[in-house]
Amino acid sequence: MKTKFLSVLFLFTLLFTSCSGDDDAGKPDTGGETEVTLVTYSDIEFSLTDSSNTNGRVFSTSSGKVYKDSEINAENAEIIDIVSATSQAFIAFDSPHKATDPTIVGARITKYQPTGVSLTAADFDAMTDDSKLKSLIIVDDNETISISDYENKIVLFENASGKKGAIKLKALNANRLLVDIKVIK
DSSP: OHHHHHHHHHHHHHHHHHHTTGGGTTSOOOTTOOOOOEEEEEEEEEESSTTOSSOBSEEETTTTEEEOGGGOOTTTGGGOOEEEOOOSSEEOEEOTTTOBTTBOTTOOOOEEEOSSOOOOHHHHHHOOSSHHHHTOOOOOOOOOEEGGGOTTOEEEEEOTTOOEEEEEEEEEOSSEEEEEEEEEO
16 A cells, blocks of 8 residues: 555656646747847849849849849749839839839839938947837838938838838949848848
8 A cells, every 4th residue: 555655646746747847838949049030131232224134123022132124023023022213313212013114013012211211320230120110100202312412321111011121222333222121020
């Protein structure tokens, strides 16, 4: 009888202590790291014309790829977020659904705000999470930026999926516009 009692007590103790460690069961192990909430793309080059053999004029924040006009098709049209309408006179971005050069059949809407932006280049560079972008209200103001006043300007955008982002203008020459892009993941 004593043996049975001790066996049951041992089994009960074993079950009780093994269940007490399940408090974190079902939660992903992040290894102590915080979740990445911001995607950064550096040194993205937009061609000023489609005659460039190296750069395109449209970009997808989901694929992280710049597309040439000849590469736009029904499969990637709906993931294109950014269309550069930059020329040698001004810097501008078009919503993919309104773009005419190139025309993107099946494209979605992106709002851009190049003026009245409170986010600075220093803020942009310091961003490591989405906290600065989440609370912004993007106003599609249909404005352009002068090529004489573009350095370190920030253009805000919000794509059709509601993901907000910022474009930092870095360099411009006769062939291309160079930018960094940060967008909520």
